[in-house]
Amino acid sequence: MMNQLEAMRIYLRVADLCSFTQAADSLNLPKATVSEAIKQLESQLGTRLLQRTTRSVQMTQDGMLYYDRSKDLLHDFAELTSLFDSQQTPLNGRLRVDLPVAAARNIVIPALPEFLALHPGIEIELSCTDRRVDLIREGFDCVMRVGTLHDSSLIARPLGYLGQVNLASKAYLAQWGTPRELDDLQAHFLIHYVSNFGNKSLGFEYQQSGKTHYLAMKGGMTVNNSDAYHAACQAGFGIIQVPQFGQLHAASLQNLVSILPDYQAPSMPVSILYPDRRHLAKRTQKFIEWLSDKLKPHLLPN
Numbered sequence: 001m002m003n004q005l006e007a008m009r010i011y012l013r014v015a016d017l018c019s020f021t022q023a024a025d026s027l028n029l030p031k032a033t034v035s036e037a038i039k040q041l042e043s044q045l046g047t048r049l050l051q052r053t054t055r056s057v058q059m060t061q062d063g064m065l066y067y068d069r070s071k072d073l074l075h076d077f078a079e080l081t082s083l084f085d086s087q088q089t090p091l092n093g094r095l096r097v098d099l100p101v102a103a104a105r106n107i108v109i110p111a112l113p114e115f116l117a118l119h120p121g122i123e124i125e126l127s128c129t130d131r132r133v134d135l136i137r138e139g140f141d142c143v144m145r146v147g148t149l150h151d152s153s154l155i156a157r158p159l160g161y162l163g164q165v166n167l168a169s170k171a172y173l174a175q176w177g178t179p180r181e182l183d184d185l186q187a188h189f190l191i192h193y194v195s196n197f198g199n200k201s202l203g204f205e206y207q208q209s210g211k212t213h214y215l216a217m218k219g220g221m222t223v224n225n226s227d228a229y230h231a232a233c234q235a236g237f238g239i240i241q242v243p244q245f246g247q248l249h250a251a252s253l254q255n256l257v258s259i260l261p262d263y264q265a266p267s268m269p270v271s272i273l274y275p276d277r278r279h280l281a282k283r284t285q286k287f288i289e290w291l292s293d294k295l296k297p298h299l300l301p302n
Helices: 004-017 020-027 031-045 061-081 101-118 170-176 182-187 226-234 244-253 282-298
Strands: 050-052 057-059 092-099 121-128 142-146 155-162 164-169 204-208 211-215 240-243 256-259 268-274
Touching: 004 020, 004 031, 004 050, 004 057, 004 061, 020 031, 057 061, 061 092, 092 101, 092 282, 101 121, 101 226, 101 282, 142 282, 155 282, 164 170, 164 226, 170 256, 226 240, 226 256, 268 282
Parallel strands: 092 121, 092 142
Antiparallel strands: 050 057, 142 268, 155 268, 164 240, 164 256, 204 211
16 A cells, blocks of 8 residues: 555645646656546545546545645655755745735835745745734735734744835825825825725824824725725825835836825734744745845834
């Protein structure tokens, strides 16, 4: 009976090629051996991994999940076996990362060719979203978080802080005037940002005497995405409050103006989070180090 590790390798090849015959040829194995390996694997797991027809072989939902986890496991196993190798072993494997949209667009993606040139064996799956993904359940290797952390089960690497800025479009200010003091905001509009619709915006956030305050403001637009937030501001719907990553994007629009510098929201902590694992994969370690170096010039120190 074939061991599960070898069966796993065979399964990955069949799934990649969508063919038992081609997989057998590439592995220099009889087709019957490949078929038996998949049959044994499905029996051990108690689920069907592949949907077979006369014309094609496709992964089932369970098969896709097993494929992703198996690929990671085999790369980790190869890394483990080379742990004490005196020669430098090239890094390879899949790396699943989640970043805020603005940070990914303005800083990380433009620099990624540099990282991949150093480690061409690494495949990156990059999620760019403003929602807080479930790192463990969704299988991420690391995520970047802006704001207060609540994931007590994760390891956090603090990087620094992002200052925040108040912005409005030139067209909006031409129509409604430029606010100079907090009282002026009663005649203005705030574009409300919420992580999930149904939540209520607290209003205009600012610091005074070391404390954070909120000023309720009217506004006809609520969004839950940073791209929509900037677009609404550019379209003249009102004032926004964004981290400096957002300001980088706004500056490229050449249409937004910084206002109320004495009434800015407090700086936001920036961290990289990863699972509480005793041995973090080398590819993840290297990426976290690289990402930290790329982000730090844009951050205020801890």
